[in-house]
Amino acid sequence: MTVRYDVMLAGAGLANGLIAWRLHQQRPDLKVLLLEQGDRLGGNHTWSFHEADLTPAQHAWLAPLVSHRWDGYQVIFPERRRRLPGGYMSIAAHDFARVLSRTLAGQVRTGARITQLTPTSVTLEDGEVLEAGAVIDGRGAQSSPHLALGYQGFVGQEVRLSRPHGLTEPILMDASVEQGQGYRFVYVLPFSADTLLIEDTHYVDGPVIDAARLRGNISAYAQARGWSTVEVLREEQGVLPITLAGDLSAFWHDHAGQPVSGLRAGLFHPTTGYSLPHAVRLAERIASAPDLSAAALARIVALEAEREWRRQGFFRLLNRMLFLAGKPGDRWKVMQRFYGLQAGLISRFYAGRLTPLDKLRIVSGKPPVPLGQAIRAAGLTQPRKIRISA
Ligand SMILES: Cc1cc2nc3c(=O)[nH]c(=O)nc-3n(C[C@H](O)[C@H](O)[C@H](O)COP(=O)(O)OP(=O)(O)OC[C@H]3O[C@@H](n4cnc5c(N)ncnc54)[C@H](O)[C@@H]3O)c2cc1C
Structure with a gap:
């Protein structure tokens, strides 16, 4: 007999994993199925976030997944070095996979590649068709002609050193390094006395990275800091979207009633x-929804995305400054100036919750990029008018 699920989660990455986890906590009676093409949930990532990004209640339900926590972090620029207070946390994908697989036993299928999907059904590579009241598509980012994007490309290596590194807190941005074709910085997380995650990150115009070059940068950085690497334990890489402008209604029109989650x-x-x-908030909204039909979930997600889009206009403007104004090699100046602002403002920036006064503070004073270019970049709100050299 065919099982009909209440909710089927297509792709078991961050967003759908958290939806499954929250549904399990709040609605254990539901029939939920997580489908993942890979051989484990969550892929190969380290997901970090600031304590202030979440409410205490959200921290409480997420806590079993958290692998590391620090009390503050540093940023380093050519003319500024600063420690900022405030918790910073990371979830290692292997902990995410371990906890979720144990808790959701019987609700997870790995090695299940989806070839087709509708709001209420999924077809797997071997032709099997599965049905549900709602299918949530969380298969990661999808390109769209309705968004103008820049990219944050990076390679991260978790390394074991011959001696303790002495770092007690993360370095979120070390932009004192040589700059490349866009804004470049190194990100470092100290996992234990002799292990670090070191990521070489570039804000670039196109969705490609030269992984070999970035690996070389990581080993040069470690060497310059006096860290001698004994072993590369793990590597992760990514090219993340940075939104410059977009047409939200056209973007949603393309989803046509399909519930989606995460970057998608x-x-x-x-x-x-x-x-x-965002994934935490969406998981909460879905788990508390009275109606879990596909149509109702598609509406919930679209409303959430619309609300976020409206809140994020100012960030898109800043992104255009970072990608479209000034010389690429000078763009670190935008970030260096930003990190001179009040700690509370910086924390609200990461949480995506700037106040009108915060926004005024960010744009007031002498801009770190040429004024004419800054004004031109600010006015470019139509995705089709943006030409970056990708
Ligand atoms: C290396 C890396 C590090 C990152 N670090 C952070 C961080 O520190 N903090 C943070 O907030 N964000 C971070 N991000 C950005 C972003 O939050 C992550 O990309 C996040 O995982 C996105 O969540 P998602 O659920 O949308 O997609 P994913 O987590 O990528 O999940 C998509 C899942 O769908 C599966 N899938 C795809 N196609 C199919 C198919 N046809 N059939 C079945 N399964 C399929 C994939 O295998 C994958 O498991 C990072 C991204 C990367 C790549």
Whole structure:
């Protein structure tokens, strides 16, 4: 007999994994199925977020998935070095996979590649068709002609060193490094006394990275810091979307009643490409929805995405400054100036919750890029008018 699921989650990455986890906590009576093409949930990532991005209640339900926590972090620029207070946390994908697979036993199918999907059914590679009251498509980012994007491309290596590194808190941005074709910085997370995640990151115009070059940058950075690497334990890489402008209604029109989640729903921070806080909020909305039909869930997601889009206009404007104004090699100046602002403002920036006064503070004073170019970049709100050299 065919099983009909209440909710089927297509792709078991961050967003759908959190929806399944929250549904399990709030609605254990439901028949839920997570489908993943890979051999484990969550892929190969380290997902980090700031404590202030989430409410205490959200922290409480997410806590079993959190792998690391620090009390503050540093940023380093050619003319500024600063420690900022505030918790910073990471979820390692292997912990996410371990906890979710154990808790959701019987609700997960790995090695299940989806070839077709509708709001209420999924077809797998081997032809099997599965049905549900609603299918939520969380198969990661999808390109859209209705969004003008820049990219944050990076390679990260988790390394074991010959001696303790002495770092007790993350370096979120070390932009004192040589700049490339766009804004470049190194991101470092100290996982234990002798292990680090070191990521070489570039804000670039196209969705491609030269992984070999970035690996070389990581080893040069480690060497310059006096860290001798004994072993590369793991590597992750990504090219995250940075939104410059877009036409939200056309973007949603393309989804045509299909519930979506995560990057596919455009639910990410426009300047960092990070999506964890958005994924947490969406998981809560879905788990508390009285109606879990596909039509109702598609409406919930579209409303959430629309609300976020309206809140994020200012971030898209900042992104245009970062990608379209000034010389690529000078764009670090935008970030260096930003990190001179008040700690509370910086924390609200990451949480995507700037106040009108915060916005005024960010744009007031002498701009770190030429004024004419800044004004031109600010006015480019139509995705089709934006030409970056991708
Ligand atoms: C290496 C890396 C590090 C990142 N670090 C952070 C961070 O620190 N903090 C943060 O907030 N964000 C981070 N991000 C950005 C973003 O939050 C992540 O990309 C996040 O995983 C996006 O969530 P998602 O659920 O939309 O997609 P994903 O987590 O990518 O999940 C999509 C899933 O769908 C599966 N899938 C795709 N196609 C099919 C198919 N046809 N059939 C079956 N399954 C399929 C994939 O295998 C994958 O598991 C990072 C991204 C990357 C790539």
